[in-house]
Amino acid sequence: MHHRSLDPQLLFLLFVNAAVVVAAMVLTGPEFTSAYNFQSMASQVPELGLLALGVMLAMISGNGGIDLSGIALANLAGIVGYQIAVATVDPSVAPLSYILVFSCGALLIGVIGGAINGALIGYAGVTSIIATLGTQLFFTGVAVGLTGGSAQMLGYIPMFDSFGNVPVMGIPLTFALFIIIALAVAAMLKFTKFGTHLFLMGSNAKAAYFAGIPVRSVLFRTFFLSGILASVAGIVIAARTSSVKWDYGTSYVLAAILIAVMAGVRPQGGYGRVVCVVLSASALQLLSSLFNFMALSNFFRDFAWGVLLLMFLAFSRFDYRTWLPMRRPS
Amino acid sequence: MTTMSEATTDAPAAGEDAMSRSTLYKGRAARWMVRHPAVFPFVLLVLIGLVVGTINPFFWQLANLFDILRAAVVPGLLALGVLVVLAAGGLDVSFTAIAALVMYPVAVFVSGSAPDLGIAPILLMGAVAGGLLGTVNGILVNVLKAPALIITIGTQYAFRGLLLTFVGTALFTNIPASMTRFGQLALFRGTTQSGLNVALPAFVLVFLAAAVVTWLVLNRTLIGRAIYAVGGSSDIAARLGYNVSRVHLFVFAWAGMLAGVAGIMHVTANRLANPFDLAGTELSVIAAVILGGARITGGTGTVLGTVMGTLVITLINNVLILVGVPSNWQTAILGAFILLAGLFYARLDRLAAGR
Numbered sequence: 001m002h003h004r005s006l007d008p009q010l011l012f013l014l015f016v017n018a019a020v021v022v023a024a025m026v027l028t029g030p031e032f033t034s035a036y037n038f039q040s041m042a043s044q045v046p047e048l049g050l051l052a053l054g055v056m057l058a059m060i061s062g063n064g065g066i067d068l069s070g071i072a073l074a075n076l077a078g079i080v081g082y083q084i085a086v087a088t089v090d091p092s093v094a095p096l097s098y099i100l101v102f103s104c105g106a107l108l109i110g111v112i113g114g115a116i117n118g119a120l121i122g123y124a125g126v127t128s129i130i131a132t133l134g135t136q137l138f139f140t141g142v143a144v145g146l147t148g149g150s151a152q153m154l155g156y157i158p159m160f161d162s163f164g165n166v167p168v169m170g171i172p173l174t175f176a177l178f179i180i181i182a183l184a185v186a187a188m189l190k191f192t193k194f195g196t197h198l199f200l201m202g203s204n205a206k207a208a209y210f211a212g213i214p215v216r217s218v219l220f221r222t223f224f225l226s227g228i229l230a231s232v233a234g235i236v237i238a239a240r241t242s243s244v245k246w247d248y249g250t251s252y253v254l255a256a257i258l259i260a261v262m263a264g265v266r267p268q269g270g271y272g273r274v275v276c277v278v279l280s281a282s283a284l285q286l287l288s289s290l291f292n293f294m295a296l297s298n299f300f301r302d303f304a305w306g307v308l309l310l311m312f313l314a315f316s317r318f319d320y321r322t323w324l325p326m327r328r329p330s
Numbered sequence: 331m332t333t334m335s336e337a338t339t340d341a342p343a344a345g346e347d348a349m350s351r352s353t354l355y356k357g358r359a360a361r362w363m364v365r366h367p368a369v370f371p372f373v374l375l376v377l378i379g380l381v382v383g384t385i386n387p388f389f390w391q392l393a394n395l396f397d398i399l400r401a402a403v404v405p406g407l408l409a410l411g412v413l414v415v416l417a418a419g420g421l422d423v424s425f426t427a428i429a430a431l432v433m434y435p436v437a438v439f440v441s442g443s444a445p446d447l448g449i450a451p452i453l454l455m456g457a458v459a460g461g462l463l464g465t466v467n468g469i470l471v472n473v474l475k476a477p478a479l480i481i482t483i484g485t486q487y488a489f490r491g492l493l494l495t496f497v498g499t500a501l502f503t504n505i506p507a508s509m510t511r512f513g514q515l516a517l518f519r520g521t522t523q524s525g526l527n528v529a530l531p532a533f534v535l536v537f538l539a540a541a542v543v544t545w546l547v548l549n550r551t552l553i554g555r556a557i558y559a560v561g562g563s564s565d566i567a568a569r570l571g572y573n574v575s576r577v578h579l580f581v582f583a584w585a586g587m588l589a590g591v592a593g594i595m596h597v598t599a600n601r602l603a604n605p606f607d608l609a610g611t612e613l614s615v616i617a618a619v620i621l622g623g624a625r626i627t628g629g630t631g632t633v634l635g636t637v638m639g640t641l642v643i644t645l646i647n648n649v650l651i652l653v654g655v656p657s658n659w660q661t662a663i664l665g666a667f668i669l670l671a672g673l674f675y676a677r678l679d680r681l682a683a684g685r
Contacts, residue, residue: 303491
């Protein structure tokens with residue numbers, strides 16, 4: 001599962017990243033490779049990347065596992081965090097505690113939302129598609145209900161704004177946070193019992209159950225984690241845009257799944273690598289920026305994402321079939 | 331089913347007789363509910379009707395009831411398509427994109443090139459175009475062998491992007507005369523005491539006809555048997571000699587066809603074609619089918635249950651305002667209903683299996 005560090009998927013993703021950069025240089029000129037543009041792209045990767053990590057965890061768990069509620073929960077977390085912070089702290093007097101209250105409130109919603117998903121799927125036995133479809137509508141609905149559908153402005157808080165938008169030593173802080181979280185998730189999958197259990201359960205749920213793996217608790221923790229990742233995405237979005245809104249990033253449901261599938265995570269469960277998800281998120285961001293540089297519309301981007309998703313499904317199928325027999329003898 | 335009930339009766343020890351009997355009865359009741367999936371949404375329908383009707387008697391006015399029926403036509407047609415795909419063990423979320431990608435070009439094309447075309451050929455065009463787009467889904471599911479949800483998320487974005495990038499984004503109001511006429515055709519027309527004109531639109535019959543035909547396909551044809559067999563277990567169905575690929579092609583084409591018809595009906599009912607319409611209603615349509623007792627795991631689901639489920643969802647969307655629930659909270663309540671239905675059926679399945 002983990003023994004080859006340079007699997008074909010990883011090489012392929014590195015190649016895609018490089019190819020998009022080269023294509024961009026040819027098609028749009030040198031501004032694309034300016035430090036400013038790379039920083040701006042890097043600061044846009046985390047929100048989608050975090051959601052994609054959540055989708056990856058859900059997919060690895062197997063049995064058609066998927067988390068469709070990610071962006072809805074991220075937005076709800078931002079909104080509730082904002083409402084708690086505004087009600088308790090005056091941002092002009094104590095900006096740091098305002099940010100802390102906001103972040104803790106958002107994380108709390110991630111914990112609650114993740115626990116709801118986890119309990120529904122792990123303990124109540126609801127299929128993950130139904131459960132997360134329901135919670136997606138529910139989280140969105142609560143967000144609309146709380147705000148009346150309008151955007152909530154956080155106001156300009158220098159510290160928070162610079163976390164979202166000002167790079168330190170050339171690296172956007174949100175991107176650094178994303179990389180740290182990705183490393184933590186990767187380490188968890190590789191070195192903890194939970195990680196081992198998750199992969200085993202995703203490969204064969206029945207065998208895992210009879211081997212004594214606590215299937216329900218593993219499922220609960222998987223979706224719980226995904227919820228927390230979503231709320232961190234919500235905080236990052238708020239920092240970057242200085243506002244929270246219930247319908248931010250409506251196309252992220254697809255984009256997060258696209259990133260996971262492009263990263264070679266098996267939709268049937270049992271396989272997925274964090275490093276590939278990070279590279280896949282960056283490839284998508286490069287492509288998205290390229291479309292922006294070429295002044296292509298958002299509708300075209302949606303079209304391209306849909307076609308890309310199907311192409312990568314085709315690719316992974318081809319890839320899967322060709323190297324399965326090679327692994328048999330070992 | 332019978333082997334499962336035997337397993338539950340002999341499992342508990344002698345001392346737990348009373349308990350095992352109660353589990354047995356619960357199991358029996360659960361299995362009865364599983365066999366009659368229309369009961370749960372029907373009870374919900376009656377409950378909502380009674381509660382809302384008591385709080386606000388306007389609910390029972392003919393005008394309101396006709397409005398609900400009218401609003402149920404498009405989601406109902408879409409839901410019948412989802413039912414057939416679910417019964418075969420798949421899931422389709424691209425149907426609203428198909429409906430939009432069919433309705434807009436058809437309306438534009440007919441009014442530009444053949445403005446005198448009757449409603450029947452227009453519906454046929456919609457059905458054929460939708461069926462072809464659905465077939466694309468079916469082929470992709472067969473070739474890519476990935477979960478149908480993920481494939482149809484891809485085609486949903488591709489179809490919608492195709493429409494908005496290459497076909498058009500402008501509101502189209504100059505729709506063909508035959509569609510306008512069909513939209514206004516009434517089965518029943520009357521005036522209430524308050525002087526309000528009420529009419530039951532004739533296009534409700536399109537939904538009825540689609541429901542009857544889908545029922546016939548599922549219950550009276552070989553392909554219907556094959557759909558439930560493949561949905562129950564595609565491996566076993568394949569070993570029994572069912573052609574699984576052909577079933578996939580059929581169900582996605584059928585769902586696409588119904589989506590095409592739904593798109594045409596949407597334009598007919600609203601008398602305009604908006605390419606941004608219908609997108610985002612997938613979830614409530616799927617919710618209607620789930621409420622109607624079809625399992626996401628496949629092999630189950632009935633037309634009657636789906637029709638009931640559609641009515642429940644349409645009711646929730648239309649009557650909350652009558653009882654003073656602010657429209658801002660309607661999405662949350664819809665989500666809660668889906669979760670409740672999911673919980674109810676998950677519990678039911680465990681009881682029916684005697685666990």
